[in-house]
Amino acid sequence: MAKIQTSLRIEQETFEESKKILKSLGLNFSEAVNIFAAMVVQERGLPFEVTASRYPPIEYEEAREKVRRSFKRVDEGRGIDAEEFFDTLTAQ
Numbered sequence: 001m002a003k004i005q006t007s008l009r010i011e012q013e014t015f016e017e018s019k020k021i022l023k024s025l026g027l028n029f030s031e032a033v034n035i036f037a038a039m040v041v042q043e044r045g046l047p048f049e050v051t052a053s054r055y056p057p058i059e060y061e062e063a064r065e066k067v068r069r070s071f072k073r074v075d076e077g078r079g080i081d082a083e084e085f086f087d088t089l090t091a092q
Contacts, residue, residue, distance in 0.1 A: 015029070
C-alpha cells in the first residue's frame with residue numbers, strides 16, 4: 001500500500017510526553033499514528049469510548065501539594081487506612 005506524508009498540530013508537551021511513552025513501548029510517533037488510523041478503519045470509528053471525565057482536571061502543582069499534605073497527615077497519625085480510603089472512592 002502506498003504511503004503519504006501528512007502533518008498535524010498537537011500541543012508540544014503532549015507530543016514530547018507521548019514520544020517518551022511510545023519509545024518505552026518500542027514505537028515511534030509515526031508508527032503509533034499508523035496503528036491508530038488502522039484501528040479507526042477496523043472499528044469504523046474511534047477505537048475507544050469517548051467520555052467526559054468524572055474527575056475535574058488538576059494541575060501538576062496542585063496534585064503535588066495534595067500528595068505532600070497527605071504524607072504530612074500520615075506522618076502526624078491523621079491518615080486513614082486503605083480500606084476506608086477505597087470505600088470512600090467507590091461510594092462516589
